[in-house]
Amino acid sequence: xxxxxxxxxxxxxxxxxxxxxxxxxxxxxxxxxxxxxxxxxxxxxxxxxxxxxxxxxxxxxxxxxxxxxxxxxxxxxxxxxxxxxxxxxxxxxxxxxxxxxxxxxxxxxxxxxxxxxxxxxxxxxxxxxxxxx
Numbered sequence: 218x219x220x221x222x223x224x225x226x227x228x229x230x231x232x233x234x235x236x237x238x239x240x241x242x243x244x245x246x247x248x249x250x251x252x253x254x255x256x257x258x259x260x261x262x263x264x265x266x267x268x269x270x271x272x273x274x275x276x277x278x279x280x281x282x283x284x285x286x287x288x289x290x291x292x293x294x295x296x297x298x299x300x301x302x303x304x305x306x307x308x309x310x311x312x313x314x315x316x317x318x319x320x321x322x323x324x325x326x327x328x329x330x331x332x333x334x335x336x337x338x339x340x341x342x343x344x345x346x347x348x349x350x
């Protein structure tokens with residue numbers, strides 16, 4: 218972690234307090250109750266799972282992606298939080314030295330990608346067909 222990220226984390230965590238945690242807890246509770254309400258209206262349990270998954274995605278991306286960070290900052294209501302999300306560490310990939318890799322060495326990786334894609338499509342098919350009926 219570089220110095221810029223360290224300063225950002227110090228500013229962010231030093232400005233969090235009980236009021237911010239309470240506001241964020243109320244937001245999570247509101248989202249869960251909204252999911253439960255929509256679940257009871259539409260008689261589908263998958264709506265609640267979607268809301269809970271969205272909460273996990275929101276929490277995972279709230280410090281690194283600017284649109285979600287701005288929403289996160291508004292929810293917490295603290296103007297002393299950093300204005301921008303956490304800065305990323307810039308890394309440059311080294312240029313390959315020597316000859317490029319022949320295409321035959323890339324075939325196993327491509328086959329694995331295709332196999333994982335087919336397995337994920339198969340899992341999604343079974344979820345849609347049997348679980349979300």
